[in-house]
Amino acid sequence: xxxxxxxxxxxxxxxxxxxxxxxxxxxxxxxxxxxxxxxxxxxxxxxxxxxxxxxxxxxxxxxxxxxxxxxxxxxxxxxxxxxxxxxxxxxxxxxxxxxxxxxxxxxxxxxxxxxxxxxxxxxxxxxxxxxxxxxxxxxxxxxxxxxxxxxxxxxxxxxxxxxxxxxxxxxxxxxxxxxxxxxxxxxxxxxxxxxxxxxxxxxxxxxxxxxxxxxxxxxxxxxxxxxxxxxxxxxxxxxxxxxxxxxxxxxxxxxxxxxxxxxxxxxxxxxxxxxx
Amino acid sequence: xxxxxxxxxxxxxxxxxxxxxxxxxxxxxxxxxxxxxxxxxxxxxxxxxxxxxxxxxxxxxxxxxxxxxxxxxxxxxxxxxxxxxxxxxxxxxxxxxxxxxxxxxxxxxxxxxxxxxxxxxxxxxxxxxxxxxxxxxxxxxxxxxxxxxxxxxxxxxxxxxxxxxxxxxxxxxxxxxxxxxxxxxxxxxxxxxxxxxxxxxxxxxxxxxxxxxxxxxxxxxxxxxxxxxxxxxxxxxxxxxxxxxxxxxxxxxxxxxxxxxxxxxxxxxxxxxxxxxxxxxxxxxxxxxxxxxxxxxxxxxxxxxxxxxxxxxxxxxxxxxxxxxxxxxxxxxxxxxxxxxxxxxxxxxxxxxxxxxxxxxxxxxxxxxxxxxxxxxxxxxxxxxxxxxxxxxxxxxxxxxxxxxxxxxxxxxxxxxxxxxxxxxxxxxxxxxxxxxxxxxxxxxxxx
Numbered sequence: 001x002x003x004x005x006x007x008x009x010x011x012x013x014x015x016x017x018x019x020x021x022x023x024x025x026x027x028x029x030x031x032x033x034x035x036x037x038x039x040x041x042x043x044x045x046x047x048x049x050x051x052x053x054x055x056x057x058x059x060x061x062x063x064x065x066x067x068x069x070x071x072x073x074x075x076x077x078x079x080x081x082x083x084x085x086x087x088x089x090x091x092x093x094x095x096x097x098x099x100x101x102x103x104x105x106x107x108x109x110x111x112x113x114x115x116x117x118x119x120x121x122x123x124x125x126x127x128x129x130x131x132x133x134x135x136x137x138x139x140x141x142x143x144x145x146x147x148x149x150x151x152x153x154x155x156x157x158x159x160x161x162x163x164x165x166x167x168x169x170x171x172x173x174x175x176x177x178x179x180x181x182x183x184x185x186x187x188x189x190x191x192x193x194x195x196x197x198x199x200x201x202x203x204x205x206x207x208x209x210x211x212x213x214x215x216x217x218x219x220x221x222x223x224x225x226x227x228x229x230x231x232x233x234x235x236x237x238x239x240x241x242x243x244x245x246x247x248x249x250x251x252x253x254x255x256x257x258x259x260x261x262x263x264x265x266x267x268x269x270x271x272x273x274x275x276x
Numbered sequence: 277x278x279x280x281x282x283x284x285x286x287x288x289x290x291x292x293x294x295x296x297x298x299x300x301x302x303x304x305x306x307x308x309x310x311x312x313x314x315x316x317x318x319x320x321x322x323x324x325x326x327x328x329x330x331x332x333x334x335x336x337x338x339x340x341x342x343x344x345x346x347x348x349x350x351x352x353x354x355x356x357x358x359x360x361x362x363x364x365x366x367x368x369x370x371x372x373x374x375x376x377x378x379x380x381x382x383x384x385x386x387x388x389x390x391x392x393x394x395x396x397x398x399x400x401x402x403x404x405x406x407x408x409x410x411x412x413x414x415x416x417x418x419x420x421x422x423x424x425x426x427x428x429x430x431x432x433x434x435x436x437x438x439x440x441x442x443x444x445x446x447x448x449x450x451x452x453x454x455x456x457x458x459x460x461x462x463x464x465x466x467x468x469x470x471x472x473x474x475x476x477x478x479x480x481x482x483x484x485x486x487x488x489x490x491x492x493x494x495x496x497x498x499x500x501x502x503x504x505x506x507x508x509x510x511x512x513x514x515x516x517x518x519x520x521x522x523x524x525x526x527x528x529x530x531x532x533x534x535x536x537x538x539x540x541x542x543x544x545x546x547x548x549x550x551x552x553x554x555x556x557x558x559x560x561x562x563x564x565x566x567x568x569x570x571x572x573x574x575x576x577x578x579x580x581x582x583x584x585x586x587x588x589x590x591x592x593x594x595x596x597x598x599x600x601x602x603x604x605x606x607x608x609x610x611x612x613x614x615x616x617x618x619x620x621x622x623x624x625x626x627x628x629x630x631x632x633x634x635x636x637x638x639x640x641x642x643x644x645x646x647x648x649x650x651x652x653x654x655x656x657x658x659x660x661x662x663x664x665x666x667x668x669x670x671x672x673x674x675x676x677x678x679x680x681x682x683x684x685x686x687x688x689x690x691x692x693x694x695x696x697x698x699x700x701x702x703x704x705x706x707x708x709x710x711x712x713x714x715x716x717x718x719x720x721x722x723x724x
Binding site for chain 1: 291365366367368369371372373374375376377378379380381384386388389392393395397398402405406409410412414415
């Protein structure tokens with residue numbers, strides 16, 4: 001559906017996509033409401049409520065620190081908890097954003113078959129919800145920085161950039177998987193697998209520096225490598241290991257995934273209501 | 277004549293019915309990938325079909341042309357599967373048409389299901405905002421109308437209670453209240469009146485009439501409730517198998533809709549997989565019996581038995597089974613449920629097949645054609661079956677026991693029913709002599 005110059009809407013086969021982004025802009029309040037709903041709903045009827053947002057990464061961190069101690073992985077210069085925290089937070093954002101957004105269309109199938117609004121808002125709201133959790137958990141990092149008396153330098157200003165890449169990566173992958181999920185429920189099993197496997201090939205439990213040099217070119221193909229390394233770099237600067245190559249790959253892969261993800265989504269969304 | 281506010285031209289919607297070969301009950305990614313890898317070029321172009329299936333196409337809508345003008349209240353009627361909902365889905369942008377085009381000259385809001393987007397965990401207040409936003413209202417618009425919505429829904433006390441703790445009636449009221457306060461130029465409504473109690477239905481109808489007549493907005497209205505269509509709509513369209521069968525003033529279109537059913541056999545049955553209903557109950561047959569024989573023609577000299585076969589999957593105490601009897605003018609002559617009687621007289625609902633009969637006493641109905649509209653519901657919760665005129669029967673008026681009757685039998689009695697009622701004398705004072713009329717007084721005067 002689109003509005004032409006005279007304010008008339010024309011409905012034709014093969015929806016006109018000229019005003020696609022304008023329509024999304026017009027519905028920005030709905031994006032807000034959907035995000036707001038997801039946040040409100042998540043911790044209703046829970047005993048400790050929002051504490052869960054902090055508890056999950058805190059516990060994950062504890063496990064990883066224990067693991068790294070056992071395995072004898074030590075970076076040295078940087079206090080271990082901060083290093084792990086800077087890796088766990090972006091990873092958890094990505095994994096929960098991907099899980100939530102890929103299932104979001106199915107979870108909202110009653111909306112899709114009964115009301116029209118730009119469908120992209122649904123997975124988008126899921127990613128935004130995870131992003132808000134992410135922002136809250138950054139407080140954890142702040143507390144650790146204060147505790148260890150570590151002062152980040154000017155590079156901290158680059159942090160939003162890496163957060164932006166992480167957001168775009170989650171959104172691009174999320175909308176793609178969400179659209180695929182509508183037609184092939186197989187992706188319900190694929191997504192947890194991606195998330196599980198992704199953890200092993202991302203520098204969360206270990207650092208990129210500990211990956212043998214001959215494997216690095218393959219290792220950095222994972223866009224989360226660039227994002228997590230970049231994150232650590234923004235926080236402790238030169239003490240962290242980061243390669244321009246991995247950041248470049250992260251940006252490139254994210255751009256491609258976003259482009260193809262949204263393209264696929266737009267192609268499929270016309271039939272969502274019929275297929276879901 | 278001015279330009280139409282909705283112009284529908286040659287609209288068609290085709291669905292693909294997927295039929296899989298044995299052993300392939302659903303689309304598995306494996307099969308799709310295998311087929312796509314086999315023909316990568318087609319895959320890239322994105323027009324590959326699913327393997328292992330024979331596609332059959334089905335036109336849910338075909339060649340539909342309708343012009344709707346500002347202020348019109350257009351009713352859309354038709355049997356289940358006639359394409360009504362598909363039409364509304366296309367108009368509200370939920371699904372794309374396969375061919376044709378629609379030009380809408382104004383903002384559209386559609387209400388295809390009451391309470392779409394309600395979240396049970398959220399409070400009434402939160403749901404008003406969420407639901408309003410989903411239906412296309414801005415935050416400031418909702419805030420401005422908030423009090424009005426709450427007052428209409430009569431839920432002031434429960435605003436901060438999660439909707440999951442609302443009674444079903446309350447949540448329906450709240451949902452309708454939000455939707456009723458939308459301010460689009462074009463309002464599309466599907467079956468909203470299928471829920472809620474009678475009083476609230478009346479309120480909804482009143483509100484919808486106000487939307488149409490006072491505010492001059494254009495309304496498209498789909499309902500199985502012929503009475504609602506008749507009272508609300510100025511014009512109507514009858515859809516049959518995806519095509520327009522009749523179009524025009526509401527009365528005449530409803531007449532054609534009713535006449536559409538020529539099932540004069542006195543019986544209508546459904547196979548289990550076609551049987552209307554849901555997981556709780558399904559209606560499998562409706563019959564009319566006169567003198568115990570299944571017949572499309574009945575005389576009111578003997579009782580008429582309306583027989584309903586249904587499969588029950590629940591023994592919910594609120595299960596109501598009944599029917600409306602509608603006459604040829606589309607007026608509901610009566611509605612009856614087994615639960616109208618005292619509870620100890622209700623026939624027990626047993627899980628499995630049930631065959632119930634309702635006795636319409638002899639000497640009650642007027643002559644003419646009647647339509648049985650079966651209704652099964654869980655009382656105050658939801659409708660399970662709500663069908664229009666699935667079965668017609670011809671009633672012959674026959675007050676046979678009366679010696680005076682034959683002279684009048686050519687015509688039906690005035691009135692919706694023609695009951696033979698009881699007459700008794702309750703007071704009698706014998707007069708000494710027959711009273712005499714005063715011949716001098718002109719008769720006219722006595723009635724003046």
